[in-house]
Amino acid sequence: MIRNSRFRVLVTACAAALVLGACSGTGTGPPTGGPEPTGDPVAGGTARVLQITEPRNLDPATMGNSWAVNAFLGNALYGTLMTDDPRTGAVRYKMAESFTTDDGGATFELRLRPGLAFSDGSPLDAAAVKFNWDRTKDPATGSTSVNEASMIASSETVDATTLKITMVSPIPSYAQAVLSTTMNWIASPASLRKGAKTFDAAPVGAGPFTLEKWTRQNTIDLVRNPRYWDAPKPYLDRITLRTSADSVQRVNSMISGGADVAIDTNWRTLAKARDAGFLTDTVPLNGGQYLALNARRAPFRDVRARRAVAAALDLRALDIAVYNGRGKTARTLFTESSPFYSAEPLTKTDKETAQRLFDELAAEGEPVSFTFKAFASPEAKTTAESVQAQLSAFRNVDVEIDTVDSSEIAALYTRNDFDMLISSALFVDPEPRLWSVFHGDSRLNRSGVDDERLNAALDAGRTETDPEKRAAAYGTVQRRMADLVPAIFVGRSAPSAVAAPNVHGVQQYGQGSLLPEELWIQK
Amino acid sequence: MVFPVARRIGRSALVVLLVTMAVVALLSLAPGSVASVILGENATPESVAALNARLGLDQPLWSQYLDWLARAVRGDLGSSPLTGQSVSAAIAERLPVTLQLAVMALVMALIVSVLLAVVSAVRPGSPADRGINAVSSVFLSVPAFIAGPLLVYFLALQLGWFPVMGWSPIGEGVGANLRSALLPATAIALTEIASFHRLLRTDLIGTLGEDFVGAARAKGMSRSYVMFRHALRPSSFSLITLAGINLGRLIGGTVIVESLFSLPGLGQLLASSITARDVIMVQGVVAFIAVLYVGVNTLVDLSYRLIDPRIRKAASV
Numbered sequence: 001m002i003r004n005s006r007f008r009v010l011v012t013a014c015a016a017a018l019v020l021g022a023c024s025g026t027g028t029g030p031p032t033g034g035p036e037p038t039g040d041p042v043a044g045g046t047a048r049v050l051q052i053t054e055p056r057n058l059d060p061a062t063m064g065n066s067w068a069v070n071a072f073l074g075n076a077l078y079g080t081l082m083t084d085d086p087r088t089g090a091v092r093y094k095m096a097e098s099f100t101t102d103d104g105g106a107t108f109e110l111r112l113r114p115g116l117a118f119s120d121g122s123p124l125d126a127a128a129v130k131f132n133w134d135r136t137k138d139p140a141t142g143s144t145s146v147n148e149a150s151m152i153a154s155s156e157t158v159d160a161t162t163l164k165i166t167m168v169s170p171i172p173s174y175a176q177a178v179l180s181t182t183m184n185w186i187a188s189p190a191s192l193r194k195g196a197k198t199f200d201a202a203p204v205g206a207g208p209f210t211l212e213k214w215t216r217q218n219t220i221d222l223v224r225n226p227r228y229w230d231a232p233k234p235y236l237d238r239i240t241l242r243t244s245a246d247s248v249q250r251v252n253s254m255i256s257g258g259a260d261v262a263i264d265t266n267w268r269t270l271a272k273a274r275d276a277g278f279l280t281d282t283v284p285l286n287g288g289q290y291l292a293l294n295a296r297r298a299p300f301r302d303v304r305a306r307r308a309v310a311a312a313l314d315l316r317a318l319d320i321a322v323y324n325g326r327g328k329t330a331r332t333l334f335t336e337s338s339p340f341y342s343a344e345p346l347t348k349t350d351k352e353t354a355q356r357l358f359d360e361l362a363a364e365g366e367p368v369s370f371t372f373k374a375f376a377s378p379e380a381k382t383t384a385e386s387v388q389a390q391l392s393a394f395r396n397v398d399v400e401i402d403t404v405d406s407s408e409i410a411a412l413y414t415r416n417d418f419d420m421l422i423s424s425a426l427f428v429d430p431e432p433r434l435w436s437v438f439h440g441d442s443r444l445n446r447s448g449v450d451d452e453r454l455n456a457a458l459d460a461g462r463t464e465t466d467p468e469k470r471a472a473a474y475g476t477v478q479r480r481m482a483d484l485v486p487a488i489f490v491g492r493s494a495p496s497a498v499a500a501p502n503v504h505g506v507q508q509y510g511q512g513s514l515l516p517e518e519l520w521i522q523k
Numbered sequence: 524m525v526f527p528v529a530r531r532i533g534r535s536a537l538v539v540l541l542v543t544m545a546v547v548a549l550l551s552l553a554p555g556s557v558a559s560v561i562l563g564e565n566a567t568p569e570s571v572a573a574l575n576a577r578l579g580l581d582q583p584l585w586s587q588y589l590d591w592l593a594r595a596v597r598g599d600l601g602s603s604p605l606t607g608q609s610v611s612a613a614i615a616e617r618l619p620v621t622l623q624l625a626v627m628a629l630v631m632a633l634i635v636s637v638l639l640a641v642v643s644a645v646r647p648g649s650p651a652d653r654g655i656n657a658v659s660s661v662f663l664s665v666p667a668f669i670a671g672p673l674l675v676y677f678l679a680l681q682l683g684w685f686p687v688m689g690w691s692p693i694g695e696g697v698g699a700n701l702r703s704a705l706l707p708a709t710a711i712a713l714t715e716i717a718s719f720h721r722l723l724r725t726d727l728i729g730t731l732g733e734d735f736v737g738a739a740r741a742k743g744m745s746r747s748y749v750m751f752r753h754a755l756r757p758s759s760f761s762l763i764t765l766a767g768i769n770l771g772r773l774i775g776g777t778v779i780v781e782s783l784f785s786l787p788g789l790g791q792l793l794a795s796s797i798t799a800r801d802v803i804m805v806q807g808v809v810a811f812i813a814v815l816y817v818g819v820n821t822l823v824d825l826s827y828r829l830i831d832p833r834i835r836k837a838a839s840v
Binding site: 056057062139140142143144146147195196197200215216217218219242243244249252253255256257258404405406407408409410411413414415443444 | 553554555556557559560561562563564565566567568570571573574605606607608613616617675679680683686687688689690692785786787791792795798799800
């Protein structure tokens with residue numbers, strides 16, 4: 001009864017907001033490809049969900065809060081402090097009641113909802129958040145979010161529900177960094193202190209589900225957490241998670257009735273799922289996948305080599321090769337829905353210019369010859385092969401492909417030992433991701449391009465609070481990137497969920513982070 | 524009797540030792556390290572070096588190997604630095620899946636191949652024999668990574684009889700377990716059927732040409748009685764040898780099928796551990812598979828004495 005009235009309130013609020021053209025009731029807009037949900041959420045049932053990657057352990061700090069990694073599982077076990085509307089970036093508070101700054105992002109105050117409890121009944125308080133964020137910041141933890149956590153200089157608990165944090169440097173939009181990383185997940189400190197083995201057997205969080213059983217490389221069985229703070233959610237009684245890294249296998253499993261929801265990342269299989277009558281929901285993230293050109297060494301030390309390759313590549317042909325033409329090319333840094341959108345493309349195909357530059361460099365004794373380090377996924381390999389095939393049509397350019405497996409990726413990044421590789425910069429708000437990826441002072445700057453004007457514009461975009469001045473700063477960023485070509489953006493990513501027609505409540509936030517507590521199955 | 528058996532076991536132990544040494548040497552040549560995998564792409568060279576030192580991976584290769592060997596002979600295969608799971612527990616968790624797949628595939632292959640070989644051998648060169656040979660050639664030339672997706676397409680996607688992926692343990696019901704195991708087991712069995720059929724057919728044709736078979740027929744025994752009572756048994760030595768070798772191979776060699784169907788077996792464990800450069804897990808799993816492989820082969824060798832009285836007699840002379 002309570003659930004029904006809550007839902008009606010939500011529906012009424014959304015309807016009103018839609019009239020105003022600003023409904024934020026569903027994170028990513030209504031899913032497409034299937035019938036609209038009808039009726040109130042139904043409690044009960046088991047959802048069979050397919051994820052892309054199995055975690056190596058259940059430590060929230062070492063999992064990853066994006067669709068391609070363990071976002072769904074992390075949200076299920078640990079809940080969320082905050083989420084956002086991935087279309088507008090507007091923050092929504094969940095276990096956190098507020099996350100505010102009154103000094104332009106130099107310090108923040110995190111306030112938790114009173115009475116939050118972990119699944120074992122112990123309190124989820126500010127001290128627990130501090131413990132988790134300090135662990136994430138510690139390099140020895142090996143967290144995927146160590147860079148975002150390291151933006152905090154110090155933190156102190158003010159009272160049971162309030163944590164005050166002081167930043168290394170002001171970042172007004174730091175909430176985005178928290179919600180789009182594993183900092184959004186808080187586990188019981190007492191449970192974490194018991195060690196990895198004990199924790200993996202019985203992780204204690206405050207999420208909508210708890211772990212029943214984990215059979216590695218097979219199933220992760222989750223059951224409803226009766227202590228979940230946002231009752232009557234979750235609607236489902238149980239979730240069975242299976243892992244498949246193959247997008248074709250995931251969608252085939254859906255088609256054969258073997259799964260109710262699949263996390264997906266491939267434009268081609270998403271189209272296949274839609275054609276088969278499934279609902280698909282894709283987060284419209286800015287940025288995308290890019291070819292990082294290592295400017296620390298030849299041939300891409302010379303900006304003309306970078307410009308030549310950018311001018312030589314036909315992104316549409318690349319999309320046809322990788323996604324059968326069903327993908328979305330990334331001609332601009334921001335999508336049209338972003339307040340920072342500019343129609344000026346980052347790269348333009350101009351084969352004559354490309355050949356002239358290749359010839360010019362060869363005449364100077366520095367022909368463009370490089371190795372594309374391709375990761376082992378089918379998409380990455382096809383991208384590399386397509387780049388190689390396109391460039392083979394030009395004189396004085398030579399491309400070799402070296403396929404590397406996942407254990408080599410970290411070492412490649414650490415040593416910057418590559419000429420060209422695929423990376424990604426995905427974001428709703430450009431902060432902090434864009435700064436991390438393209439600022440000269442950032443360790444995550446794959447290309448190594450260190451340009452004074454680009455750095456200044458990224459700094460301004462980070463610290464400026466006036467929307468117009470921020471937009472102007474990111475305008476400069478786009479122009480400098482088009483000129484310097486530290487990267488060639490090849491396509492938008494597809495952080496997506498595919499749902500059977502009887503599954504409703506598909507909501508994603510951040511970088512394609514699906515919320516399990518919202519899912520329900522029509523009986 | 525005791526000496527040959529002891530010599531056989533000694534040789535087997537040497538094989539296991541050499542296999543584990545080769546694995547360590549090969550993995551040391553591969554780029555990347557488990558420390559890099561654990562610390563991820565945000566790691567600094569210093570933090571990777573510190574973790575390598577903590578895991579003992581900065582020690583000389585021979586020292587790491589001897590440490591592992593000293594623990595392994597006491598039954599401690601160590602724990603994965605990546606997952607924290609003990610290697611023995613991981614093997615115990617995965618072995619039933621791989622063993623069931625291998626045994627199911629082998630049993631399916633033996634039943635089908637014996638029937639086909641008998642039909643073929645009764646009238647060599649007949650249309651039935653030629654037809655079976657043609658099918659056998661197809662099975663032999665279609666690897667599991669082609670057969671698997673084809674089986675999935677027709678039997679799972681089009682007909683919906685089987686799941687596309689995943690494993691249901693026997694504890695969740697025999698029916699569900701068999702449904703999840705049948706397609707991958709069939710994908711494995713196809714090649715085995717072809718090789719078993721060809722081998723047994725040749726041996727059977729040879730045996731059916733022997734004088735004692737002719738004598739049995741002359742005594743008025745029926746064709747089927749002679750086939751199953753007199754010809755099949757002496758013709759099955761090569762088949763038993765091959766089946767034994769293949770069972771050992773299948774226990775460690777179902778990687779592709781386990782990956783195709785997302786099955787939590789030893790093959791998947793080994794493949795993912797190699798990719799993650801989890802040397803401890805790889806060494807443990809390989810040592811286990813090697814022990815199993817040479818163990819099965821030793822048993823097969825020793826079983827000849829039970830099956831063939833001539834070998835028993837030769838050994839006792």
